[in-house]
Amino acid sequence: MSLFKKIMIPVMAGVFCVSAAAATSFTDDGKIQSYSRPYVEMLISEGGIKGYTDNTFRPQGTVTRAEFLSMCYNSFYKNMSDTTAEEEYNRIVEENGFDKVWNGAANDMLVNSFKIGLSKQYIGDEWNKPITRAEAAHILYSSIMKLSSENTVYKADTSIINDWNIVSQNEYADDISALFSWGIVQGDDKGNFNPDNTLTREDSAILICKALKPEFREVKTVNNDAFNTVVKGERGVKSIKNFVKTAFEPVGKVMYIYGGGWNEADDGAGVEALTLGLSQSWIDFTAKQDSSYNYSDYDYEVNKSVIHDGLDCSGFVGWAIYNVMNDGRGYVTNSYKMDDMLAEMGFGTITKRGNITDYKAGDIMASGCDDCKHVFICLGQCEDGSILLLHSSPPGVQLTGTYTPNGNKNSQAVQLASEYMKKYYPDWYSKFPDSSRNESYLSHYDQFRWSVLSDDEGYGSMTPEEILEDIFTGN
Numbered sequence: 001m002s003l004f005k006k007i008m009i010p011v012m013a014g015v016f017c018v019s020a021a022a023a024t025s026f027t028d029d030g031k032i033q034s035y036s037r038p039y040v041e042m043l044i045s046e047g048g049i050k051g052y053t054d055n056t057f058r059p060q061g062t063v064t065r066a067e068f069l070s071m072c073y074n075s076f077y078k079n080m081s082d083t084t085a086e087e088e089y090n091r092i093v094e095e096n097g098f099d100k101v102w103n104g105a106a107n108d109m110l111v112n113s114f115k116i117g118l119s120k121q122y123i124g125d126e127w128n129k130p131i132t133r134a135e136a137a138h139i140l141y142s143s144i145m146k147l148s149s150e151n152t153v154y155k156a157d158t159s160i161i162n163d164w165n166i167v168s169q170n171e172y173a174d175d176i177s178a179l180f181s182w183g184i185v186q187g188d189d190k191g192n193f194n195p196d197n198t199l200t201r202e203d204s205a206i207l208i209c210k211a212l213k214p215e216f217r218e219v220k221t222v223n224n225d226a227f228n229t230v231v232k233g234e235r236g237v238k239s240i241k242n243f244v245k246t247a248f249e250p251v252g253k254v255m256y257i258y259g260g261g262w263n264e265a266d267d268g269a270g271v272e273a274l275t276l277g278l279s280q281s282w283i284d285f286t287a288k289q290d291s292s293y294n295y296s297d298y299d300y301e302v303n304k305s306v307i308h309d310g311l312d313c314s315g316f317v318g319w320a321i322y323n324v325m326n327d328g329r330g331y332v333t334n335s336y337k338m339d340d341m342l343a344e345m346g347f348g349t350i351t352k353r354g355n356i357t358d359y360k361a362g363d364i365m366a367s368g369c370d371d372c373k374h375v376f377i378c379l380g381q382c383e384d385g386s387i388l389l390l391h392s393s394p395p396g397v398q399l400t401g402t403y404t405p406n407g408n409k410n411s412q413a414v415q416l417a418s419e420y421m422k423k424y425y426p427d428w429y430s431k432f433p434d435s436s437r438n439e440s441y442l443s444h445y446d447q448f449r450w451s452v453l454s455d456d457e458g459y460g461s462m463t464p465e466e467i468l469e470d471i472f473t474g475n
Helices: 038-043 065-076 086-098 106-117 124-128 132-147 173-182 201-212 242-250 280-287 304-308 315-324 336-346 412-424 426-431 464-473
Strands: 004-009 080-085 348-351 364-369 374-381 387-393 396-402 446-449
Touching: 038 201, 038 412, 065 106, 065 124, 080 086, 086 106, 124 242, 173 412, 173 446, 242 315, 242 374, 242 464, 304 348, 315 374, 315 387, 315 464, 336 348, 336 364, 336 374, 336 446, 374 426, 374 464, 387 412, 387 464, 412 426, 412 464
Parallel strands: none
Antiparallel strands: 004 080, 348 446, 364 374, 364 446, 374 387, 387 396
8 A cells, every 4th residue: 555645736836828718618608708708718728717517617606615726726736746645645634624525526635735824724514615705815815925936025005995994804804905906806896895705706717817917917096086076185194184185075075964974774884984085876966966955855764775875974074084094994973972982092182162272173073962963073263263164064065164253154264165165166156155154163062182193284283274275275
């Protein structure tokens, strides 16, 4: 009896030598999508994937963990043989239950993958479960890192992963980020990776071919002005200036929807408030509205779907914070709890109403008064005591100014807000010209002030006029 078991050992394969891809002739050939056909044909010609014994390919069929590992194994590895002691081979099979995978037909592949640590190891029937997109990313990333001579340096850019808030919580987040940065994956039509979704056979072929052939890749780019925003912030830049710039993005483009920015369970941030940049649903809804818009016609308690069409006050502030922090966490809570939530996170401190001595750009003002229940972002205080602010308040996200403390409606802040809304947001201003709020905004609100956002630009000492000038005409 032989003392050794012969199995296949991989070598580094930096070049994917492509022969002419043979046309497929499966009985369900017509079900292969046109966009995936070249990749399917190429991977078949190279032996990375095969059809079934009944001559079907099942392109939309779900792929198991073992099947995807086998595709990567057969695609990346060249047929170099070596030996493994039969005793060790049998031990690995028995301890991991590999004989339960394809009735033992996958043993050589699984043992070899186990020995080189190609992927997270599963036991027995666990290999037969459908693979998630995140798990596939891990196996593909491991194949590239362990078995390719390609330069594997990459710079993570989470802004190109639109559902990073979900991806970041996954154990394979770094692997997914690498595949995005290399241009192997780009996400769906909304830029979402959907890490928990399963993978089809034809999508597997696309991923593996792009991993093998760099010329097939395309690094996703973000349209920095997809909605022609007047002012644009930067994702993940933790500064007062960037917080203010980011908060300006939805101004004049998003309607006020009570519950907008919340999830449908009404207990935290919804998908739009966990989105980097503006949402198409906001833009589409706003385009349909005129000066007669009345938010009470869109009651989320009657129709939950309207929460996707706009933002309420806490949804707006939560969205702005999410885009600045870019850390995957949601920041939507009740308006009157916003300051407490941020303080409990260690982001800053609270000054209670009555003890406020000044107003600075970036301050978040929250009120729990029965006649307020509102939250807004301050842009500083004018000489006459009025303050300039950004908020989502009927009819939508806008720049407004308060009256003076003694009730003068034509305050410096109101004049500034009107001037800038008219100049930079003329379509909005023509429909909704009122850029003022009453003096209750000066007395009914507690003040949260940031400690984790830098202020190298000196916004804390600037007047509202100086801040607006810098935001709209500076760098």
